[in-house]
Amino acid sequence: MSNNTPIAQTPLFDRKASIRGYKLNKMAMSLGEAPNRIAFLADEEAFLDSYGLDDETKTAVMSRNWHEMVRLGGNLFFILKISAVDPTPIIAIGAAQAGMSVEDFMVQRLGKKNG
Numbered sequence: 001m002s003n004n005t006p007i008a009q010t011p012l013f014d015r016k017a018s019i020r021g022y023k024l025n026k027m028a029m030s031l032g033e034a035p036n037r038i039a040f041l042a043d044e045e046a047f048l049d050s051y052g053l054d055d056e057t058k059t060a061v062m063s064r065n066w067h068e069m070v071r072l073g074g075n076l077f078f079i080l081k082i083s084a085v086d087p088t089p090i091i092a093i094g095a096a097q098a099g100m101s102v103e104d105f106m107v108q109r110l111g112k113k114n115g
Contacts, residue, residue: 013070013073013075013076016073017073018073018075019073020072020073021072021073021074021075022073023051023052023053023057024051024053024057024061024069024072024073024074024078024079025073025074025075025078026051027047027048027051027053027061028074028075028078028079028081028082029078029081030051031081031082031084031085032081037085040085041085044061044062045058045062048061048062056072057069057072060072060074061082064082064083064086064088065096066079066083066093066096066097067096067097067099069082070097079093080093089102091105091106091110094109
């Protein structure tokens, strides 16, 4: 028995999202190669422009708005390549996706207590 009830505020990565996020995902995957990481770090906006990202997507990437990148069609597995360049802890991305502070995410989702 399957439950097709959508989870509130959770973007679905379907065909439409895949098409929408193609350039974002292609750019993110390219960060697996050292020369691309160097170019990204040297001039992020120019690097994003070289992949033809629109202003909305560029803003999401440059502000590291993980939830927005997913909403715009970013595949989380590809977007994680962006986080590796900074580096951004995956827990911070999980907290952003859940709309929580890192501290609350650690306690509520991972059962970790502060201190």
